[in-house]
Amino acid sequence: MSTVGELVGTAGAEPAQGHTLLLDDQLCFALYAASRAVTARYRPLLEELGLTYPQYLVMLVLWEQDSISVRDLGAALQLESSTLSPLLKRLEAGGLLRRERRPDDERSVAIRLTEAGARLEERARTVPVDIGAAMGLTPEQHTLTQQLLRLLTANVSQG
Amino acid sequence: MSTVGELVGTAGAEPAQGHTLLLDDQLCFALYAASRAVTARYRPLLEELGLTYPQYLVMLVLWEQDSISVRDLGAALQLESSTLSPLLKRLEAGGLLRRERRPDDERSVAIRLTEAGARLEERARTVPVDIGAAMGLTPEQHTLTQQLLRLLTANVSQG
DNA sequence: TACTAATTAGTTGTGTGCAACTTAATCGCG
DNA sequence: CGCGATTAAGTTGCACACAACTAATTAGTA
Numbered sequence A, B: 001m002s003t004v005g006e007l008v009g010t011a012g013a014e015p016a017q018g019h020t021l022l023l024d025d026q027l028c029f030a031l032y033a034a035s036r037a038v039t040a041r042y043r044p045l046l047e048e049l050g051l052t053y054p055q056y057l058v059m060l061v062l063w064e065q066d067s068i069s070v071r072d073l074g075a076a077l078q079l080e081s082s083t084l085s086p087l088l089k090r091l092e093a094g095g096l097l098r099r100e101r102r103p104d105d106e107r108s109v110a111i112r113l114t115e116a117g118a119r120l121e122e123r124a125r126t127v128p129v130d131i132g133a134a135m136g137l138t139p140e141q142h143t144l145t146q147q148l149l150r151l152l153t154a155n156v157s158q159g
Numbered sequence C: 001t002a003c004t005a006a007t008t009a010g011t012t013g014t015g016t017g018c019a020a021c022t023t024a025a026t027c028g029c030g
Numbered sequence D: 001c002g003c004g005a006t007t008a009a010g011t012t013g014c015a016c017a018c019a020a021c022t023a024a025t026t027a028g029t030a
Helices: A004-009 A027-049 A053-064 A070-077 A081-093 A115-124 A126-135 A139-156 B004-009 B027-049 B053-064 B070-077 B081-093 B115-124 B126-135 B139-156
Strands: A097-102 A105-113 B097-102 B105-113
Touching: A027 A053, A027 A115, A027 A126, A027 B027, A027 B053, A027 B139, A053 A070, A053 A081, A053 A105, A053 A115, A053 B027, A070 A081, A070 A105, A081 A097, A105 A115, A115 A126, A126 B139, A139 B027, A139 B126, A139 B139, B027 B053, B027 B115, B027 B126, B053 B070, B053 B081, B053 B105, B053 B115, B070 B081, B070 B105, B081 B097, B105 B115, B115 B126
Parallel strands: none
Antiparallel strands: A097 A105, B097 B105
């Protein structure tokens, strides 16, 4: 199967939300398995950059917007400071970023890329291309999946 | 938006696979965020059962097929023994299952539900209903998402 | 201005996940 | 049969994730 139409067409006869306890019926499991499978696919690519997958996500945000607070980074990635703080410490130890207290608000910590951190962006450019190819979805499927996942996330997060 | 048609319709003008480094363009991030959001939604429900989310998945498999090897459990959930072994040890400590070496193959360990483990199934029956409601997807969206995720997983896993 | 409430980042403890490795048992081939 | 290769489960080490908590700072209000 390769198109959205075919996917809809092959939805078939079994119940979409039968609410059974069968593992294969659970959308949640499909989501959990897909997330780990994609992360696993990233792993060897990111290893060449010296990054883990969550570290890569942090770098994506920083390449997009340098000098961001831990708070705003957490809002962007939906991660707690208890997850980010040690992760950022590791990236700092790796020389990719610096952490400095904001002078105007000593509670806040500004995350800034180092020269090495900024340079890494070039080497990361091929990563989305490679992953996109590995995903093997048509543009329609790609967009549709993204929108369904965003809808799902929005509903599930304080629905 | 609520129907598949509307979702396709609102796919809009931005590139589906533009291969940029923008976080919001990454399907991978939508997947990662959705998976954690759904797991978070499960957490309070599963806490009442004394289970974590991966533990719940193990129990789903066992309720479906009691007496399964660690190997087959790993195949069903796509988890390594290094993840399952400690997890199963915790479930055993919680009195939900037993682990015993297979007499015919001493390498293999059979996982069997205890009486308490089997009883827990009743209390878990409402969980998929509650989660399904929280997800707020139409039956078509639900099925479509599941199929897209399965396709994605299949492609990404050794594509 | 005092002083409490809220905010920000970080720490601690627990439970995954996975790579790399170990141990024990079985398989399979000569 | 002998013995190296394979398989199954588990251990170790590292890096997330998150709940619960702490420390420091700022905001807001009587």
